[in-house]
Amino acid sequence: xxxxxxxxxxxxxxxxxxxxxxxxxxxxxxxxxxxxxxxxxxxxxxxxxxxxxxxxxxxxxxxxxxxxxxxxxxxxxxxxxxxxxxxxxxxxxxxxxxxxxxxxxxxxxxxxxxxxxxxxxxxxxxxxxxxxxxxxxxxxxxxxxxxxxxxxxxxxxxxxxxxxxxxxxxxxxxxxxxxxxxxxxxxxxxxxxxxxxxxxxxxxxxxxxxxxxxxxxxxxxxxxxxxxxxxxxxxxxxxxxxxxxxxxxxxxxxxxxxxxxxxxxxxxxxxxxxxxxxxxxxxxxxxxxxxxxxxxxxxxxxxxxxxxxxxxxx
Amino acid sequence: xxxxxxxxxxxxxxxxxxxxxxxxxxxxxxxxxxxxxxxxxxxxxxxxxxxxxxxxxxxxxxxxxxxxxxxxxxxxxxxxxxxxxxxxxxxxxxxxxxxxxxxxxxxxxxxxxxxxxxxxxxxxxxxxxxxxxxxxxxxxxxxxxxxxxxxxxxxxxxxxxxxxxxxxxxxxxxxxxxxxxxxxxxxxxxxxxxxxxxxxxxxxxxxxxxxxxxxxxxxxxxxxxxxxxxxxxxxxxxxxxxxxxxxxxxxxxxxxxxxxxxxxxxxxxxxxxxxxxxxxxxxxxxxxxxxxxxxxxxxxxxxxxxxxxxxxxx
Numbered sequence: 001x002x003x004x005x006x007x008x009x010x011x012x013x014x015x016x017x018x019x020x021x022x023x024x025x026x027x028x029x030x031x032x033x034x035x036x037x038x039x040x041x042x043x044x045x046x047x048x049x050x051x052x053x054x055x056x057x058x059x060x061x062x063x064x065x066x067x068x069x070x071x072x073x074x075x076x077x078x079x080x081x082x083x084x085x086x087x088x089x090x091x092x093x094x095x096x097x098x099x100x101x102x103x104x105x106x107x108x109x110x111x112x113x114x115x116x117x118x119x120x121x122x123x124x125x126x127x128x129x130x131x132x133x134x135x136x137x138x139x140x141x142x143x144x145x146x147x148x149x150x151x152x153x154x155x156x157x158x159x160x161x162x163x164x165x166x167x168x169x170x171x172x173x174x175x176x177x178x179x180x181x182x183x184x185x186x187x188x189x190x191x192x193x194x195x196x197x198x199x200x201x202x203x204x205x206x207x208x209x210x211x212x213x214x215x216x217x218x219x220x221x222x223x224x225x226x227x228x229x230x231x232x233x234x235x236x237x238x239x240x241x242x243x244x245x246x247x248x249x250x251x252x253x254x255x256x257x258x259x260x261x262x263x264x265x266x267x268x269x270x271x272x273x274x275x276x277x278x279x280x281x282x283x284x285x286x287x288x289x290x291x292x293x294x295x296x297x298x299x300x301x302x303x304x305x306x307x308x309x310x311x312x313x314x
Numbered sequence: 315x316x317x318x319x320x321x322x323x324x325x326x327x328x329x330x331x332x333x334x335x336x337x338x339x340x341x342x343x344x345x346x347x348x349x350x351x352x353x354x355x356x357x358x359x360x361x362x363x364x365x366x367x368x369x370x371x372x373x374x375x376x377x378x379x380x381x382x383x384x385x386x387x388x389x390x391x392x393x394x395x396x397x398x399x400x401x402x403x404x405x406x407x408x409x410x411x412x413x414x415x416x417x418x419x420x421x422x423x424x425x426x427x428x429x430x431x432x433x434x435x436x437x438x439x440x441x442x443x444x445x446x447x448x449x450x451x452x453x454x455x456x457x458x459x460x461x462x463x464x465x466x467x468x469x470x471x472x473x474x475x476x477x478x479x480x481x482x483x484x485x486x487x488x489x490x491x492x493x494x495x496x497x498x499x500x501x502x503x504x505x506x507x508x509x510x511x512x513x514x515x516x517x518x519x520x521x522x523x524x525x526x527x528x529x530x531x532x533x534x535x536x537x538x539x540x541x542x543x544x545x546x547x548x549x550x551x552x553x554x555x556x557x558x559x560x561x562x563x564x565x566x567x568x569x570x571x572x573x574x575x576x577x578x579x580x581x582x583x584x585x586x587x588x589x590x591x592x593x594x595x596x597x598x599x600x601x602x603x604x605x606x607x608x609x610x611x612x613x614x615x616x617x618x619x620x621x622x623x624x625x626x627x628x
Contacts, residue, residue, distance in 0.1 A: 122536045123543050153535060169535040178492040215566040216530055221467060221483040222436045229437050252529040
């Protein structure tokens with residue numbers, strides 16, 4: 001790829017697409033979101049048509065742009081596969097793993113995902129979160145740290161000397177959604193969660209403390225047993241369930257990864273998840289702070305800059 | 315209730331109904347199963363019509379029958395509520411908690427469920443499993459033991475001196491079904507599970523060993539990561555997932571209840587679940603044996619006999 005004056009960065013996941021036009025100094029000039037995740041794009045008008053719709057105007061205005069895409073778009077179900085790179089991996093390894101896609105006048109770099117091999121012989125994978133971590137490192141000016149990306153499949157990522165040395169995935173968000181909406185536990189809960197966090201926080205924190213003792217499969221049933229016996233109102237059960245699961249995630253992660261030496265964790269997520277994870281971490285005596293929600297754009301920008309794909313203004 | 319010569323025993327759960335006509339010596343003379351669980355019965359022709367359809371002919375032939383029903387039929391969503399009895403509870407407490415329902419010439423005794431209060435302040439409940447445990451005790455001639463009832467909501471029940479002193483519920487079966495059929499993990503699995511147990515046993519046991527180290531929310535994702543990296547074929551993933559969950563249940567239960575002093579557990583379940591739980595327990599060094607599948611009928615019979623509701627043949 002050539003050195004360009006603009007970066008078009010796409011964070012293209014399973015169910016959504018976020019794109020930004022960035023200047024050579026990293027400023028976000030324009031930003032677009034859409035529901036055209038890889039599943040709907042593949043089933044619908046196709047990846048190229050979605051790309052042209054979202055980023056075509058930027059590319060027309062700024063032909064001198066480099067285009068990078070991270071996330072599930074580089075998976076086997078995506079536009080083209082960018083095979084996983086093994087940890088430890090930093091900007092160098094990630095940049096070397098970029099897969100270039102040339103199609104009808106468009107050149108696009110697909111960021112690879114990362115794989116980890118745990119001591120127990122079981123592997124782990126991520127795709128898309130790696131650029132968020134590198135973006136947070138760049139934004140915070142850090143070389144080391146423990147980064148947590150809460151969500152459907154939460155990632156706990158350990159960074160040393162600007163390289164991701166290991167990470168673990170937790171299915172917290174997906175298990176919560178299944179239990180909240182599709183299990184027997186949903187029967188005693190209201191159809192919508194309307195309890196404000198200031199009220200839900202108490203029962204959430206209580207559930208985190210229970211989770212600290214382990215035994216998730218057992219404690220999950222206590223959402224129902226307490227409901228049946230009139231000890232937990234329906235409108236508090238969702239926060240209680242959330243606390244059991246996020247508390248379990250924190251418990252498992254601190255056992256597997258060890259407490260961060262700094263006693264501090266960087267959370268990369270939206271505000272609603274931030275307050276929950278911050279509360280859960282504090283039950284376990286761990287401090288936390290929030291990172292920019294634009295971490296993925298910043299990560300792709302830092303990659304482009306380090307690989308001299310984009311020219312920094314002098 | 316009067317002393318009768320026959321017992322009509324109904325095991326009436328959420329989604330199914332099993333009923334038996336029993337003689338005064340406990341012999342099962344006739345048996346019927348139907349899909350008329352309390353949900354479909356309540357939504358359809360109603361409890362009385364279902365009862366008359368299933369047990370009406372027995373009652374017509376043997377007016378000298380006592381009728382007992384256990385399970386969700388005694389819940390708030392059932393025919394009439396039989397409130398939970400607190401543990402410890404034996405035949406005496408359960409019999410005293412029987413709720414008699416008299417309706418248009420029918421007298422029916424509803425067996426109450428049991429509640430437990432754990433040391434952490436969290437309660438637990440069961441409804442229907444208690445008669446299975448008492449049936450197994452009666453059939454095996456035991457006064458003590460650890461009884462495990464695997465299923466949607468598995469129960470681990472500790473019995474001392476013919477009384478249920480405590481129990482714990484685990485949401486293993488329901489969490490398995492949600493993850494197997496409705497989560498992202500299902501995407502790499504075949505549409506049907508056809509792997510014979512002789513083959514699935516290896517990967518199931520390996521997963522139980524991983525589960526012994528804890529960290530369920532993390533290990534669940536390894537079903538997918540190993541699938542993506544070609545380390546776990548699609549047709550082995552369901553048994554692997556099953557091993558992670560049943561292994562976690564056993565790990566939690568041995569931590570909460572303690573290993574049985576006898577080193578032995580009594581399993582009350584069908585043959586398919588028996589081989590899985592036996593394999594999982596053996597990973598943790600615990601022996602197990604199977605109890606009769608007719609334990610619920612036997613339990614209601616033993617209750618009726620001890621409360622002299624039914625006359626034993628001299």
